[in-house]
Amino acid sequence: MSNSPLSVNGNRLWQSLMDLARIGATAKGGNCRLALTALDGQGRDLVTGWMRDAGMRVRVDQLGNIFARRAGRDDTLPPVMTGSHIDTQPTGGKFDGCYGVLAGLEVIRTLNDAGVQTEAPLEVAIWTNEEGSRFVPVMMGSGVFAGKFTLETALSARDAQGLSVRDELQAIGYAGADPVGGRPVDAYFEAHIEQGPILEHEEKVVGVVTGSLGLRWYDIIVTGMEMHAGPTPMPIRRDALLAASHLVQAVIGIANANQPHGRGTVGELHAHPGSRNVIPGQVRMTADLRHEDEATLTRMDQALRQACKDVAAAHHVEVELKDVQYFRPTPFDPDLVGKVRQGAASRGLPAMDIVTGAGHDAVYMASVTPTAMIFVPCKDGVSHNEIEDAQPQHLEAGCNVLLDAMVARAGRSGS
Incomplete structure (x- = not known):
């Protein structure tokens, strides 16, 4: 079904994923390999060893980002890059992030096996x-590379035990010398499991990721008055939890009114004082709004602010809305998205356009270089969980699309 003379070795890709998964393996079949722990160091050692075995030149920057380079015929050209991460959640799976790194390595191994040289160099990050x-901010390495925050901010970050990124990089031997960022990258591709249920539900093998949802995070404090639950008549209560319940419905309603890409979530809700016979006097809650279109996300934001005013007036409470974080919607590069779409089509793979609702390194990279992502299904849409799973043939298919897209961008020398 393929028009390409090259195809990756799916068994080798799967075996590499399973070998890496042994480091930090958990009882339920997942992984706990937190960033910059000794286990992360062991994972880095294993993968960079494979990279060197594949003839790649490995460099490490001052934040521990790793770049393995396969020379192009014209090595002065900026590289076509792919990659992801190998650190995990405390109860993480075997594929989140790791697939993107090892799919990139498999592309290099495949080109080596076939004796194919690209015009531009290739890099795996x-x-x-x-x-x-373990450390905040999230997406730290790519964030500093893309200039979203400073190297010093990242190096000074500390975990719950007070250990700093700077010291932990030294401890595992990955405090490199190279500057972080500030160099040209021709293009960036990232292969990833979807981390959601859409591809599986639609029976598609490849998700052509057209961009990422924008995100707005809020903290909301609703203040009423604590009073005795028995003697206080309903009409004169200032029930903070009742008011908060209307805000929960507002968040969900705003998302439902902006389908198909609207998202709305209240992930935390804490009532004070938390006694069964006391009317709650204060509620602290979070809100999360997302959409792929910036103008629509702005309207959703305005709708939430109006809902806060309306609820405050209707229930005689005070509502304080605090902005916590804002990520703009990020459209990916049309040319690179087209190469992903063409790669899936040329191999006869069932594919669909999709947006990512999760944060990825690709979102930051899109601000400094043309970027695209490739999604493959994960079982039941489950991720950030030890039972995270994916089918070997889907992982192989996504890697073949990555191969095609990278070679199309980098150019095949002599072809």
Whole structure:
């Protein structure tokens, strides 16, 4: 079904994933390999060893980002890059991030096996602390590379035990000398499991990722008055939890009104004082709004602010809305997206356009170089969980699309 003379070795890709998964393996079949722990160091050692075995030149920058380079015929050209991360959540799976790194390595191995040289060099990146489960900010390595925050901010970050990124990089031997970023990258591709249920539900093998949802995070404080639950008549209550319940419905309603890409979530809700016979006097809650279109996300933001005013007036409470974080919607590069779409089509793979609702290193990279992503299904849409799973043939298919897209961008020398 393929028009390409090259195809990756799916068994080798799968075996590499399973070998890496032994480092930090958990009882339920997942992984706990937190960023910059000794286990992360062992994972880095294993993968960079494979990279060197594949003839790649490995360099490490001052934040521990790893770049393995395969020379092009014209090595002065900026590289076509792919990559992801190998750090995990505390109860992470075997594929989140790791697939993107090892798919990139498999592309290089495949080109080596076939004796194919590209015009431009190729690079495979391993980004530091993508998950953000030990250190914040999240997507740390790519964020500094893209200039979203400073190297010093990242190096000074500390975990719950007070250990710094700077010291932990030294401890595992990955405090490199190269500057972080500031060099040209021709293009960036990232292969990833979807981390959601859409591809599986639609029976598609490849997700052609057209961009990422924008995100707005809020903290909301609703203040009423604590009063005795028995003697206080309903009409004169200032029930903070009742008011908050209307805000929960507002968040969900705003998302439902902006389909198909609207998202709305209240992930935390804490009532004070938390006694069964006391009317709640204060509620602290979070809100999360997302959409792929910036103008629509702005309207969703305005709708939430109006809902806060309306609820405050209707229930005689005070509502304070605090902005916590804002990520703009990020459209990916049309040419690179087209190469992913063409790669799937040329191999006869069932594919569909999709947007990512999760953060990825590709979102930051899109601000400094043309970027695209390739999604493959994961079982039941489950990720950030030890039972995360994916089918070997789907992983192989996505890697073949990555191969085609990278070679199309980098150019095949002598072809």
